[in-house]
Amino acid sequence: MKSIVIYYSYTGNTKKIAEKLLDILKQKGEAEIHRLSPTDESNNFFAQAIRAFAGKKATLSNKSFDLSNYDLICLGSPVWAFAPTPAINTFLDKCQNLDGKDAICFTTYHSGAGVKKCANTMINELKKKGAFKLASFNIQQMKIADTDFVETTIQKALQDIGIS
Secondary structure (H helix, E strand, C coil): CEEEEEECCCCCHHHHHHHHHHHHHHCCCEEEEEECCECCCCCCHHHHHHHHHCCCCCCECCCCCECCCCCEEEEEEECECCECCHHHHHHHHHCECCCCCEEEEEEEECCCCCHHHHHHHHHHHHHHCCCCCEEEEEEEHHHCCCHHHHHHHHHHHHHHCCCC
């Protein structure tokens, strides 16, 4: 099994979860990680949240959105104003070759408002692109340091799509 973890992280919380997911996936086969890097990102969090809420996209420095070489696609985003980040919106718009692939969406969040809406947005976009088995998980900011909780949550999502 070849997996990729694609994520965007502003404060580092989503990065921590992405790296833990990568460690677990490496035990199950080949895995790599890729951070989305917007070239038009504001340093103002509130401006970023407004862009996310409006469903705006970011300009990414990434060159390829072709996922044909992977069996499992994992996509992670912080929840901003009930939505994925602009970088994730761009990735979801441009990614290709997901037909029959398994996918896991994950979010990190602070208050919990909008978590389900954000995760569902990501899942629905991957379904439209042809992803077959989908799962998701969400980790609250205050739980990120709880390694047992994080690992158990990740393992459950993998089991949900038939990976043990």
